[in-house]
Amino acid sequence: MTEYEAVIGLEIHAQLQTVSKIFCGCSTAFGAPPNTHVCPVCLGFPGALPVVNRAAVDDGVRAALALGCLINPVSIFARKNYFYPDLPKGYQISQYEQPLASRGLVEFEGPAGPRRVGITRVHLEEDAGKSLHEGFSDSDRKTYVDFNRSGVPLIEIVTEPDLRCAADAAAFFSHLREILVWLEVNDGNMEEGSLRCDANVSVRPAGQATLGTKAEVKNLNSFRFLQRALEHEIDRQIDVLRRGGRVVQETRLWDSSAGVTVSMRSKEEAHDYRYFPEPDLPPVIVDEARLERIRSAMPELPDARRARFAEAYALPSYDASQVTQSRGLADFFEAAVAAGAPAKAAANWMMGELARALKEAGLPIERSPIDPRRLAGLIALIENGTISGAIAKGVFGKMFSSDRSAAEIVESDGLAQIDDDAKIAGPIADVLAKNGDAVAQFRAGKASTLAFLVGQVMKATSGKANPKRVNELLKKALEAGPAGGAG
């Protein structure tokens, strides 16, 4: 039986995080009452003139640089003509022949190893409005339209057909999302539609150079949907070919409840877009000075920062990846280390107690009640032996709900570790006297009894005795022979 391989390319639309729309001053905020963020420009009134939002262009350049693209010094807006009720002008302003950027390359970690994907182009465009087909008493007869989204700035990122399986496509999309969110170019919110993915997929006999006929699967708004839709579509196409049929070039939709892709329109019905240069907008110029200004303000990207953390701070790669889940976390980690915390200890606290407490409080790291300097202060008290790890967890809880430092809490609550042997001797004598059985067992050779006795002494001192000293002193007392000659 012929073996087949899949060929996948992605088209990703990402909403840029500008305050205002791409060609007018209307707000881009999500969730406003319908048709309240609109003006003659984004409603396409005759005579209204668009003016390009510089912040949107800069965001597009930042994203394209992070994807390894060449930024074209001159790019041109074009009118993409088609009729649809959510498109008031009858055309969408996009870029066609001369996009903002092209020829990028992205390396990422797929489930089965490192992968590379070429980026064909990154271009700027405006979003359309939103048709509302349900939710109204007359929705069976009417469709409503909300133009708040009309004119919201997008970048479209088009990849080369370099992906070969559904799992790699999902991993790439996830990697791309991480970069865009890290750059603060996109909020990564796929439920609200800020990040959407279409996939072009075809299959061919393994080893064949020419491409098979492709289908486009539209609007895949989660990594899981992308993967499942591609898995299904690849199987479907292979099945068609094995039965001696022909794959039809068409647009398909993912039906997530049925777990299948379904035909939306075939090539014959497809939009035959006509593009014209946009006469109302001048070319977008990104000269050397502007490019340099943007480039020099680019943050270190997540993969690079992860590698540097592992290397410079000798962090295990798991820890390095955990503390670089977001820019906020990575900044927090480096600030804690700069404030004197050993790297591994800082990572442990961030992945453990801090992550738990933030999650419980529903707070992002940027709003952590404990700042990096205070966390470093707590870790310093453990490192220098002032408090034990167990006491530190209690101190952490008090720090989280106050603005006191660890040292202040330890001082005012009398939590400092007891290192003075003379102060530990009393509780040890008490524990030995009260636990005759355990003492006898230890002396009879059951060494594990020691841990129990240490625990009793720690309990008697409210956890404040230095556990190492307790261990040593107990052992000494037990090995010195029976006190009072009882055994």
Ligand SMILES: [Zn+2]
């Ligand atoms: Zn407007």
